[in-house]
Amino acid sequence: MNYFSVTRGDIDGFFGLMVDNLIQLLVLTGLCIGLCGFPLDFITSVVLPGAAISLLVGNLFYSWQAYKLGIRFQRTDVTALPYGINTVSLFAFLFFIMLPVYQSTGDYKSAWKAGLLASFASGLIEVLGSFFAEKIRKSTPRAALLSALAGIAVTFISMDFLLKTFEHPLVAFLPLGIILLQYFGKVKFPFGIPGGLVSILLGIGLSYLSGLLGSPIYQEGGLERGVSTIGFYLPYLALGDLIDVLTLTNIKAYFAVILPMGVFNVIGSLQNIESAEASGDSFDTKSSLLVNGLGTLAGCLFGSPFPTTIYIGHPGWKGLGAKHGYSVLNGIFITFISLFGLMGILQALIPIEAGMAIVLWIGIIIAAQAFQTTPKHHSPAVVIGLLPAFAGWAVLIIQNVFMFLDGKLQGILQELGAAKSFHFYLSDLSPHLPFLPYALGGILSLSQGFLLSSMVWASMVVFLLDREFAKAGIWALIGAALSLFGWIHAYELAGNAILNQFTSIASWHFPVAYASLAALFFLTHFLQKPQNRANPS
Structure with missing residues (x-):
């Protein structure tokens, strides 16, 4: 060759x-x-x-x-x-x-x-x-x-x-x-x-x-x-x-x-x-x-x-x-x-x-x-792994709309000779209010670090499908750690910018939620009959 x-x-x-x-x-x-x-x-x-x-x-x-x-x-x-x-x-x-x-x-x-x-x-x-x-x-x-x-x-x-x-x-x-x-x-x-x-x-x-x-x-x-x-x-x-x-x-x-x-x-x-x-x-x-x-x-x-x-x-x-x-x-x-x-x-x-x-x-x-x-039976995991990217795409569209509208607003104010400047910012909205008609806070949370959260959720589902509940629990703990330090789900709005929020505890909601999932999966693992754990069907 x-x-x-x-x-x-x-x-x-x-x-x-x-x-x-x-x-x-x-x-x-x-x-x-x-x-x-x-x-x-x-x-x-x-x-x-x-x-x-x-x-x-x-x-x-x-x-x-x-x-x-x-x-x-x-x-x-x-x-x-x-x-x-x-x-x-x-x-x-x-x-x-x-x-x-x-x-x-x-x-x-x-x-x-x-x-x-x-x-x-x-x-x-x-x-x-x-x-x-x-x-x-x-x-x-x-x-x-x-x-x-x-x-x-x-x-x-x-x-x-x-x-x-x-x-x-x-x-x-x-x-x-x-x-x-x-x-x-x-x-x-x-x-x-x-x-x-x-x-x-x-x-x-x-x-x-x-x-x-x-x-x-x-x-x-x-x-x-x-x-x-x-x-x-x-x-x-x-x-x-x-x-x-x-x-x-x-x-x-x-x-x-x-x-x-x-x-x-x-x-x-x-x-x-x-x-x-x-x-x-x-x-x-x-x-x-x-x-x-x-x-x-x-x-x-x-x-x-x-x-x-x-x-x-x-x-x-x-x-x-x-x-x-x-x-x-x-x-x-x-x-x-x-x-x-x-x-x-x-x-x-x-x-x-x-x-x-x-x-x-x-x-x-x-x-x-x-x-x-x-594997064919892992297809539900593929589907759930697709979903965070949709949130990322939706956020990009929403962000571009706000930037466009803010630019138009500034142009109109400039033509009118307005003394004060007004802006059309994402940060002025409450993330918990319904938005077009979805919850803006949910879209923003799911979009941040969506590649990582996609891997976490798809991995959990793969191991649940294979009845390896302890491994699913480990991936839930990985999600807890990533969310604890703001690598996934954490964001900060600054005008129309959506920034990652890296802190020791970006938000306690997601780490606790992931830890709860991990506890549920580990409990399920230990409550199984020994023969089921040894030979999952």
């Missing part, structure tokens, strides 16, 4: 991963400009080349890792772990660290440096996590690891792109149909053309025609703006800028955001490695997580304030037929367009609507895997 070989599946996988990475880069570009006042030339010359370094490091390693695994076991079907910018950390660092710094200083570089510090600390957490993550993976039921991923796939991936699909059906339905035909219907296209390529080309064509179809997608002047950023941009060494802000005071100030994001990244990557093993590709946990952290640190040192992660979606890329070549192609492509300032051109030529069909399909496959690769 040649390392430099590229299969038809690799081409499909490349288009899917490229669109996924491209979406992240386009989103961070728009948010950095719109929220934190970054000039476009600063993003083009500093942030994107730094992000490209981190993506290149990870993509080449995971490609080589898959290649070596194939050589070791004489297999030609090993699929590299997908890799890219961490979406959750991207939003968290922008909204809760960089934006407040920019609002208080008016200086985009101060906001950028704060992001560098957060990314650096997050990368260190990832590196440290690589040394003990394997033990966590081996002691956690597969249903618990995969159901949390499935919840993210259904909500943050599939629902997001499904809603966009139904917003622009004349543009998005046919590209989605192409993907479904090839990968569900096993239809082969003429001349062996990959379905992913057909889908994107069709999406681009329909996007150009969208104005004639009554729903224009392309923006006037987009191509001209893209051309203006073309050039050659060497990566900028940001070590001095990082040292400027690398103080204990700053770390403490941002710790409430940095810690959960670092832990979230370690756990999420761990779950993705388990997902790959469930698909037949068993990668070393320690080296996989270690390089993930090193990729984040490399990007940070060259000016990117956004951590990277092992992506959700390995079973999807494997279903596309991708091997290790797709990861190499993606790393080289993203590096090329970032160093030569071509992101604006791609943004103008390939709208999100043209490529989201592949990403939507990936989300569907991930969710399906959680049920297909776990």
